Amino acid sequence: MEKRNLVFIATSLDGYIADRKGRLDWLTTIPNPEQSDMGYNEFMAQVDALVMGRKTFETVCGFEGDWPYAKPVFIVSRTLDTLAEDYRDKAELVIGSLTEILEQIHNKGYHKLYIDGGVTIQNFLKEDLIDEITITTIPIVLGGGTALFSKLPTELEFTLVSSKVFLNQLVQNHYQRKG
Amino acid sequence: MEKRNLVFIATSLDGYIADRKGRLDWLTTIPNPEQSDMGYNEFMAQVDALVMGRKTFETVCGFEGDWPYAKPVFIVSRTLDTLAEDYRDKAELVIGSLTEILEQIHNKGYHKLYIDGGVTIQNFLKEDLIDEITITTIPIVLGGGTALFSKLPTELEFTLVSSKVFLNQLVQNHYQRKG
Numbered sequence: 001m002e003k004r005n006l007v008f009i010a011t012s013l014d015g016y017i018a019d020r021k022g023r024l025d026w027l028t029t030i031p032n033p034e035q036s037d038m039g040y041n042e043f044m045a046q047v048d049a050l051v052m053g054r055k056t057f058e059t060v061c062g063f064e065g066d067w068p069y070a071k072p073v074f075i076v077s078r079t080l081d082t083l084a085e086d087y088r089d090k091a092e093l094v095i096g097s098l099t100e101i102l103e104q105i106h107n108k109g110y111h112k113l114y115i116d117g118g119v120t121i122q123n124f125l126k127e128d129l130i131d132e133i134t135i136t137t138i139p140i141v142l143g144g145g146t147a148l149f150s151k152l153p154t155e156l157e158f159t160l161v162s163s164k165v166f167l168n169q170l171v172q173n174h175y176q177r178k179g
Numbered sequence: 180m181e182k183r184n185l186v187f188i189a190t191s192l193d194g195y196i197a198d199r200k201g202r203l204d205w206l207t208t209i210p211n212p213e214q215s216d217m218g219y220n221e222f223m224a225q226v227d228a229l230v231m232g233r234k235t236f237e238t239v240c241g242f243e244g245d246w247p248y249a250k251p252v253f254i255v256s257r258t259l260d261t262l263a264e265d266y267r268d269k270a271e272l273v274i275g276s277l278t279e280i281l282e283q284i285h286n287k288g289y290h291k292l293y294i295d296g297g298v299t300i301q302n303f304l305k306e307d308l309i310d311e312i313t314i315t316t317i318p319i320v321l322g323g324g325t326a327l328f329s330k331l332p333t334e335l336e337f338t339l340v341s342s343k344v345f346l347n348q349l350v351q352n353h354y355q356r357k358g
Binding site: 013014015019026029125133135137139140141142143144148149151152153154155156157158159160163165168169170171173175178 | 192193194198205208304312314316318319320321322323327328330331332333334335336337338339342344347348349350352354357
């Protein structure tokens, strides 16, 4: 079974995934009368499970409405020992180095993984563990916030797989790690 | 005459315009057998003059071959008093606040300006003085270097004018300041 770690995320023109106050409302300011999901459901259909950081998990837990994921969710954390009881049926804590964590998840039969959350994506990139990145660029310069990318020990070359425009305003580029 | 300040620049996937060592060679690693200029000449044809920072000017001065610009070049600097004699026929130093500098340049009859160089672009953005940005994204994560964007006092909304793919790998998005 081919193992793939995939990122699917939206950023501002200046590369932020949340604004200075941690808000995400700027993601949805472009009118979307036909409720396009911008490829999200198609992306989700191909992944086996999600891997996200503690902070993203807490953000998702704070969303109103039903639990948003139909796939298994694994939480990577350096600070949590256990998940709050309310969430134990929804997510599972995984502990260890990224390689160990991935091995645990692969051993459970999940191979195509949606890697989510700023810090987690950065940590995966630092170890060159991201195979595909889909970035949807929102036409706003936030001027500050939580950056998608961080400093890396080495350059990583990617190949453009596709480039699409949604809502006449959002450019979504799909990249694959080269070689 | 309509005054416009335009940016035309290439960045890595993680938003850098030069790598950690100030190198630009990663800009040209994608094979370009037909020598596409990726819209550069068309862009240049519509501008009246260039405005660039001291550092970009020095980089351009270091390029081999003929002086690359057919249009007037204005250098903004907080450290230079005069330009080296060799360059006085090629560029003109402008001194003052950005508003003062722009007034000087407009008074000479140049209204559509190509704003170039990382620090200069950042300073123009800080004062909301950029009307259009064309960004060509190279499919590489550099992991460090000179960033295109910096912290800004306020968010700036843009409108996507066009999105093109060059060489099957480079995505070029053209944005206009909203409103």
